[in-house]
Amino acid sequence: MKGVMGKILKVNLTAREWSEEQIDEGIYDQFLGGIGLATYILHRDIQKGADPLGPENVLGFVPGALTGTGSFVTGRFLVTGKSPLTGGWGDSNCGGNFSPGIKQAGYDGIFFYGTSSEPVYLFIDNKGPQILDASEYWGTTDAVDTEQQLIEKHTLRKKPVCVTIGEAAEKLSLISGIVNDKGRIAARSGLGAVMGSKKLKAVVLAGSKKIPVAKPDKMKEISTEYANKVRVMNLPGFVKGSTFPLVGKALGLNMRTPMNGIAMVGIFKKYGTIFANLSGLNGDLPVKNWALSTKHFKKKAKKTNPDLQLKKETNKYHCSSCNIGCGGEADISNIGDGAFKTTHKPEYETVASFGSLLLSNDLDGIYYINEICNRAGLDTISAGNTMAYAYECYEKGIITKEDTGGLELKWGQVDTAIEVLKQMIRREGFGALLADGVKAATRKIPGSEDCAMHAGGQEPGMHDPRFESGMGLHMSVDPTPGKHTVGAETYYMSTAVWNYCSWAPKQKLESKSHEQEATHEGAWKNVAMSAMKQLVDCSGGCLFAMLTGFNNWRLFDWLNAATGMEKSGDQLMEIGLRVQTMRQMFNIREGIDPWKNKMADRVIGRPPLPDGPTKGNSFDLEGQMQLYWEKIGWDRETGVPTRETLEKLNILQYTEA
Amino acid sequence: MRIKVSVAGIADHSVLEDGEYLVLGEKATIRTVYSRLKIPLYLRPFYRCYLNYKPAAMRDKLKDGDEVFFMTLAAGG
Incomplete structure (x- = not known):
């Protein structure tokens, strides 16, 4: 091949x-x-x-x-x-x-x-x-x-x-x-x-070996078509950061519709992921350790306007082979103690996890934290969730100044977070209790379990399942739980995967209200989402490119042209299903109960938020998990892939232990 | 003529056949599409229209098989 x-x-x-x-x-x-x-x-x-x-x-x-x-x-x-x-x-x-x-x-x-x-x-x-x-x-x-x-x-x-x-x-x-x-x-x-x-x-x-390609002319043809589409997708000048909350609210929040994902390119080109700093006020943005609605962060959010981040940006950059280029670098030499000259433009995930999650809008502080985490190699999502957990423990009196070494953990204060973060990295003082994330911390801080937001030990990405239940489903059923990069309804509707896979339901114009229920069609969509994401990860692809739609970012055609295979969409999606099932079987072999990967109750709306755009939202996560398991060929009661599925996917021999 | 349309948000999707096709008269333009989809005037600045993957103007004429879509701003990250 x-x-x-x-x-x-x-x-x-x-x-x-x-x-x-x-x-x-x-x-x-x-x-x-x-x-x-x-x-x-x-x-x-x-x-x-x-x-x-x-x-x-x-x-x-x-x-x-x-x-x-x-x-x-x-x-x-x-x-x-x-x-x-x-x-x-x-x-x-x-x-x-x-x-x-x-x-x-x-x-x-x-x-x-x-x-x-x-x-x-x-x-x-x-x-x-x-x-x-x-x-x-x-x-x-x-x-x-x-x-x-x-x-x-x-x-x-x-x-x-x-x-x-x-x-x-x-x-x-x-x-x-x-x-x-x-x-x-x-x-x-x-x-x-x-x-x-x-x-x-x-x-x-530092190697320079040539990478063989089966049909270079076909590759060039597909790539040229994508390049031409991406090149013309630019945001009009009037679209500013401040328009994102309005647009997010106005544009069909109650309806789901198929959309041409290429339209997202303009946003990614100009802003990268930070557009969500404000569009997330539609309910997607988690606030105060997932305990409050975005209503309580609306005023503060103005200081995280993406345009303010663009002002700090000194240059944009692209990852290898990317023609969109959502990355940027920023000058931070005048921030804090001036210890750092530059940092990557913080992603939305970082801005949210050390911003709204701590009730903070201190953008300079977030830039500083971003560089601390990058240099120490700390996951900002997990670190932010862990910090929010500690702040809540302090607020509730579960820990006191005696535990924190005299530090006052007050919501909104990023300076304290910076000190705790440094301790976490060095495994010193109070930070040593938090160095391994929220689940490990609950073993050291008795009575703090209700403050710990995680799925199967991993802290959730900054997208609220009360806004989009599919996000909560994938955070719970994926063999690497807690990740926000697997599936959600917003992702699905722009992929056009139904044009390539016979069993993937076509996105119809429909109300979002029924998404919180467990439905057969919803389950098939979620299975398709998992399969296509695994296929993308087999290919080295980017989630954002996937969101531009397979009708534009022609992954299926590229795969055949590059490898010389002649696989149909269904056959390629079967590879995705195979990989997803292999990952699940790894967990089963290690004794993990799939039910234990279920997202923390608070994050999925138990109890529901009393106000804000996602007021009252909760959803049937257990029912959705069972239907997902059933459709993908795993036991609907236990989440264990069935023998029939392992045989059908031809992986029984790899997974028997 | 029949054109393919992709539009999110508060448009009138009931006019779309099979959820994504719009049947129009012979002299239809992009303005006709806005009109048929009943995109409110006050929101039109927030929609960026593309015809066959190129930025479109209101006066641009359409032909059978064209593809029109609107750039929308949605949550994600």
């Missing part, structure tokens, strides 16, 4: 050896690449009951089958392993420029086994892999500076690409991630701690 390199690299850190493994064509046919390939390798190589922070865990870095093939917006990679945060399948998706570097090094995945006795990093150029000493960086150099120094050290003709970990991961924080491109982060699932446990400080890639 073209599009892929045909082999993976396996690095044994205990023995400081490496080897290559050729991957059979049949495996690519079943799993494609990216996350699919990782499910096959990790099922096989991680033993049941493995300690996530022990040498028996396997940490994988995988690009997608489309990465580096000339397709657009397919330059993302996934980090995979057994999650120390959830105890189950862990993956984390990241952009930047690292992904094609894996394939240019000659591999469809780099997998780390064992544990090094001393800090090391992996360097690969065209001469092959080397495991090198990283002692000078360990405990001394943050993720951003380590990357810069290693790139300078290894730049010859080609500038390498690099992933690193910071202090949080070195100290095994269960909410730490893996950093690349000066502060992008594969943040979710706590996989930074896995890298830290292996004493692996960085991976530096």
